[in-house]
Amino acid sequence: MQQSDKTISKFRKKGCRFYRLAAFLFLLEILSGGLHAAETVWGCLLYASNDGQKTDIPARLAQYGDRLNNAFGYSNLHVLGQGQTLVKTVEQNWLIFGGDIKIQFTSLQKAADGKYLVGLELFQGEKQVIETQARFSRDSPLFIRGPEWREGQIIIVVMMVKS
């Protein structure tokens, strides 16, 4: 009887140790999750013009339509292409659009306040145009006025989105 009590007690102690370890790992994962998580960057190419066509932009940018028209001096916006990529801290990742316009993400860090520090380079063909360091919050687009095309202007949009 006493022997079986001892065995049960030994197993209980082992079970307790397992739960403690699991709890510790769970908390560690919660605390460190933000530091190492891969983040998704979304981007699109817009064409701003006065061609009289109806404005057609991604839903994510719907609230910026009128302000973009005012800021760039055109009446219409059309989406030419869009895409997203998973950016990891130690890897370089690309967003590639039509017309040989590409963005390379060279770094990404998530700060304690939840903002992202992003290093990006814009290429037109094989030529690197700019190198930029920016601080983003999620769902806050950065607009880049790109090259002229036809009767209008190319606008490049980059933003961090939820994976």
Place this chain on the structure above:
Amino acid sequence: MKTFEEKYTVWLDGGLAREEAAVFESEHKEIAQDKSDFLKLKSLLKENCQAKTLDNSDFFNAEIMTQIDRESVRAPKSASRAWLGLPRIAWGGAFALAAGIVLFFTMIPRGDLSNPRSGYVAEVLKTKTLDPKVHATVDSQKDMTIIKLEGLDKVPKDKDMNR
């Protein structure tokens, strides 16, 4: 003068003298089988109903009462230990707290909810052009940041920008 019951009991216990027993058996032939049944039952009870011997035969009642008390306390205590032990409550609390923190950060929207763009952050920390012909200026408007590039090569009109 003994009654039949008294004589029968003494006969079963083997207390009658041989002659007296022979007379009793000849007078009551129907009880012949009773003695062998009684002996069988007696041996069975002896084999299967062993009385537990106590370590100390002194203070018999006190020992019995102590044992009853011990066993009546043990059952509810082990049940309460299984569900309401202090370490389990502490770990349960820690798990609940961790789950609460996770839910708070993932489910509850923060910032000024009256204005969906109040959380906008797209801050250009530095930007550098690698082509001396290209100039970059940063236009930080309220809730909209634009990098304006001047001097970029115009994209040929026939270039397919849709991709």
